Amino acid sequence: MLYALNIWLFCRMEAPRYKRVSPADGGEPQRLLITEETASVRPFAVAAVLRNITFTQERYDSFIELQEKLHQNICRKRTLVAIGTHDLDTISGPFTYTAKAPGEIRFKPLNQSQEFTATELMSLYKSDSHLRHYLHIIENEPLYPIIYDSNGIVLSMPPIINGNHSKISLNTKNVFIECTATDLTKAKITLDMIVTMFSEYCEQPFTVEEAEVVYPDGRMCVYPELAYRTETLSGEFINKKVGINESAESIAQLLTRMCLRSEVSGEDGQIQVEIPPTRSDVIHACDIMEDAAIAYGFNNIVRSTPRTYTVANQLPVNKLTELLRQDLAAAGFTEALTFALCSQEDIADKLRKNMAEIGAVHISNPKTAEFQVARTCLLPGLLKTVAANRKMPLPLKLFEISDVVLKDETKDVGARNNRRLCAIYYNKSPGFEVIHGLLDRVMQLLDVKPGRDQGYHIQAAEDSTFFPGRCAEIFSSGKSIGHLGVLHPDVISRFELTMPCSAIEIDIEPFL
Structure with missing residues (x-):
């Protein structure tokens, strides 16, 4: 938020560039293995690591709140994606994402002092004001998704609850983030969103350590993607749609203030706009036009009479x-x-x-x-x-x-x-x-x-x-x-x- 305000109000700095990096010690990236049993419940997973992060109480609360906000909106109340965050120093990879019968799963859930089977947990949380709303997602499935580390310690039972063993705290320095999903696209967007928001607090700001995800067919993917892409549109298009009369250079500057790095290419007023991984909502030129209008200020747009005269008529x-x-x-x-x-x-x-x-x-x-x-x-x-x-x-x-x-x-x-x-x-x-x-x-x-x-x-x-x-x-x-x-x-x-x-x-x- 501080970076965004500085970019917008004072133009003191450029929008951050997010990078995916390999482990600093030259070792192997953390690896998440997906077994074929997950295909019937939540077949997809993505992962990443935030290395050497510094939490304060305010940052920690914001981190938890961001997860809840993402769970409610883009994750569609955990039906599409469920986020798990873990203290990496308390667990060891490689990690295994599988699915087992409820009676075979046993672990100590978050903020609990004793172990429960998955069946017992489903009964326990039926009266929980927060978690009961998510039980229906897997309640009637023959197999429940579960994530283990190499020592058999349970990280989480998505999309219900994390394990207490890997609970993050103010002293956590390295965070392992996993997102299990029924929609891979939403999972990648969710992961990109959470790591970009908090990579600012890493020792090397705006860097995210990669993690490997191995699917049952042997296919390996590296996450997070943190993909940038470029869209091209004309200043004339924005002027016409918004109802203003600005030069292409001025519009490019407005978009840059909105954290969309933009520059004019050629003499025809074409604007090259770079879409960062934080803006998954930008899917069309009209979304960029809207950002230009926001930056210009809706109240600054001069009211005008439409050039065409039409009379409404009933269908x-x-x-x-x-x-x-x-x-x-x-x-x-x-x-x-x-x-x-x-x-x-x-x-x-x-x-x-x-x-x-x-x-x-x-x-x-x-x-x-x-x-x-x-x-x-x-x-x-x-x-x-x-x-x-x-x-x-x-x-x-x-x-x-x-x-x-x-x-x-x-x-x-x-x-x-x-x-x-x-x-x-x-x-x-x-x-x-x-x-x-x-x-x-x-x-x-x-x-x-x-x-x-x-x-x-x-x-x-x-x-x-x-x-x-x-x-x-x-x-x-x-x-x-x-x-x-x-x-x-x-x-x-x-x-x-x-x-x-x-x-x-x-x-x-x-x-x-």
Whole structure:
């Protein structure tokens, strides 16, 4: 922080250059061996050494706080990366990163006076206000990750707790840092971040001693990477985006004050910007432009009227949606707004569909079973709404006009939104005629007349969600836009309902 302030406020010094060095005594680097057992839990690891560091109470507290901050943000609450820091003088390499059954792991954890097995630790920390939030990461795994030194001393059981034997203190001079991870890129960023922040306090400032990591296939990597890279952009680009009028030399100076070493190359105003290992957040020219704007001062940017004159207008699909909402409400239906995410069971099993045949977008790390996929239809949400309001007087007439998400390989993101209209009628009798009448009313509002060529029509169809012989497919201008009918009794019971129910769901985008 002191260096950054001096660079920014007084330009007294240049931004530090971080270097990876070999052991000063000419010996072998510390080595971390990864066994193949880790592949099922946390397959990656990186390591480094801070040599001859000097801790004060303030620096020590800051060191611990930095680990916690990194654990919460870039490490995603230790699910992606877990950091372990150890007093290197209390342990001896090479170190082994492996995975064992919980009952086979036994050690004295941080700040404890007795040894526990991993199974006992998981029970012990269930009531710990801090560590209980991380137990779920490995709790149900058959093997737990564990790191040993050459004498069999446990360094840590990531991502839960370090061993007490290698605990760092104010007297620690050499720190061994290991990061185990499920994401190697995040692990390298995390390691670079923590060693660059505290290499300032080493005997040789801004140097980090390398460590070797050997993977099960024999591949060896040396960490930390501490990679610098160069980005090129023009002063004109920054001036245009920020709304200023500065020379390329002035912009380069502003970026240099932000610890992004910059210089102008050539006569065309191209700026070469060096990205240090501390700035993993800089991934595009726009990030550099933002730093230039910060250095210039947002309050110093002169307010100006945009050169282009535009008038905001509602998207056609939203305008149509608003108009339909008004008339569907006038028809006696109550609008519901349901979650865009749902469980796999909602869109598959409960609707008597096969999940493998549904092009649903899956959430990679769902927090609950209720939000596993993006919905592919609106019907489950309305049925759950009815189930939550079963005590209300019958009939229950609900509708929703919202987006569903469908896989689409032609799109950049692999999926697209599709605006749908869904309505259900829940009563002692199925009320197919009510839903059919609603279809006719919607088509009347859309100015689509009955007919097989340019109009709309329905024809009998089979759909596992609907009762056999009580389902129809809806066509408009010869194209299928949805279904209506009486829901199958199995669907009704799976949503914990007891009365018959009819429903309609159509795509409204063809009518724009």
